[in-house]
Amino acid sequence: MSSELHKILKKEELTKDDLVSLISAGNEENEIIFNHAGRVRELHLGKKVHLRGLIEFSNICSKNCFYCGIRCANKNVPRYEATEKEIVGAAKHAQDNGFGSVALQSGERSDKKFIKKIDRVLQRIKQQSGGKMGITLSAGEQTEDVYRMWFESGAHRYLLRIEMSDPGLYKKFHPGDNLHDFNKRTECLSMLRKTGYQTGSGMLIGLPFQTPEHLARDLLFLKENDIDMAGMGPYIEHPETPLYKYREVLLSKKERFYLGIKMVAALRILMKDINIAATTAMQTLHPEGQQKALIAGANIVMPNITPAKYRENYFLYEGKSGVHFNLEEVKSVTEERIRSAGFEPGYNEWGDSLRFEKRKNRQRC
Numbered sequence: 001m002s003s004e005l006h007k008i009l010k011k012e013e014l015t016k017d018d019l020v021s022l023i024s025a026g027n028e029e030n031e032i033i034f035n036h037a038g039r040v041r042e043l044h045l046g047k048k049v050h051l052r053g054l055i056e057f058s059n060i061c062s063k064n065c066f067y068c069g070i071r072c073a074n075k076n077v078p079r080y081e082a083t084e085k086e087i088v089g090a091a092k093h094a095q096d097n098g099f100g101s102v103a104l105q106s107g108e109r110s111d112k113k114f115i116k117k118i119d120r121v122l123q124r125i126k127q128q129s130g131g132k133m134g135i136t137l138s139a140g141e142q143t144e145d146v147y148r149m150w151f152e153s154g155a156h157r158y159l160l161r162i163e164m165s166d167p168g169l170y171k172k173f174h175p176g177d178n179l180h181d182f183n184k185r186t187e188c189l190s191m192l193r194k195t196g197y198q199t200g201s202g203m204l205i206g207l208p209f210q211t212p213e214h215l216a217r218d219l220l221f222l223k224e225n226d227i228d229m230a231g232m233g234p235y236i237e238h239p240e241t242p243l244y245k246y247r248e249v250l251l252s253k254k255e256r257f258y259l260g261i262k263m264v265a266a267l268r269i270l271m272k273d274i275n276i277a278a279t280t281a282m283q284t285l286h287p288e289g290q291q292k293a294l295i296a297g298a299n300i301v302m303p304n305i306t307p308a309k310y311r312e313n314y315f316l317y318e319g320k321s322g323v324h325f326n327l328e329e330v331k332s333v334t335e336e337r338i339r340s341a342g343f344e345p346g347y348n349e350w351g352d353s354l355r356f357e358k359r360k361n362r363q364r365c
């Protein structure tokens with residue numbers, strides 16, 4: 001191990017330059033970083049991996065992000081919206097299979113019909129599980145009143161990915177209108193915290209024009225915003241997006257994958273007590289993607305339990321993993337991945353963010 005890496009891994013607080021060094025490390029140093037991050041994870045969070053049954057309940061989105069396959073301008077994707085019954089039924093499946101939580105995810109909409117529907121679904125899931133099912137929601141930017149209403153109806157975690165924390169890159173990869181405003185997104189993260197949610201965010205890794213400095217600042221953004229959970233994934237291009245024209249300047253998929261794993265490891269070293277997901281995008285780029293992310297410090301997996309007839313159309317990027325498993329296979333494949341990485345599934349538990357718990361306890365004192 002180089003003496004510089006040795007020094008960084010011994011530090012209590014990491015600077016931007018330290019993070020750049022971790023992110024830019026060569027192959028021979030990667031294993032050392034991943035193993036170190038794995039030890040940090042085990043010391044602070046133990047061996048359990050908690051499950052969030054992922055229900056991608058609608059791919060209808062009012063936004064037009066330049067990197068996303070379900071952006072509203074893509075007319076070639078069949079749009080769907082699962083019924084309340086289907087969503088609540090999928091949550092029951094999660095409950096029956098010991099997944100302590102579900103994650104409800106959709107494109108972003110702010111119409112009343114959508115807001116009310118989510119509210120009813122939250123109440124029904126809570127009711128059918130006797131309050132036992134943990135719920136993460138990921139439905140984009142909303143008003144503070146809406147966030148509060150959903151919180152009171154049962155959602156207690158909310159994931160709002162910033163995708164890129166550099167305002168310049170944000171502008172480059174989103175339309176320049178009020179609907180795609182960087183400041184509004186960061187304000188939403190503050191509102192979520194204020195409302196009482198365990199608040200999650202995350203980034204795309206390996207975008208065109210993104211540098212190790214951008215990525216280091218992304219990690220510091222998560223720390224400065226005191227986030228409780230993170231979902232980060234390698235950027236995978238989609239042919240029907242404006243960003244596809246830059247595919248020639250991208251890192252190879254293998255390089256993007258390892259960059260993603262390094263980001264997980266660096267974030268674990270930076271924020272020892274948060275929840276970090278081993279995301280589907282990692283599995284898409286490598287047959288053992290989720291196992292490798294777990295070994296490098298992730299502690300959450302989100303098996304896809306979206307009703308099968310919709311799953312193929314939540315088509316954010318090319319080649320998405322896991323869309324063809326039936327619901328029985330989803331559980332066995334997930335368990336096998338967790339155990340083969342040396343961990344154990346935390347069935348029937350919420351697996352809340354330790355950082356959030358600590359903050360709550362401090363506020364009580």
Ligand code: SF4
Nearest residue numbers: 061063065068071107
């Ligand atoms: S990234 Fe999210 S908000 Fe943007 S177009 Fe895709 S689903 Fe909609």
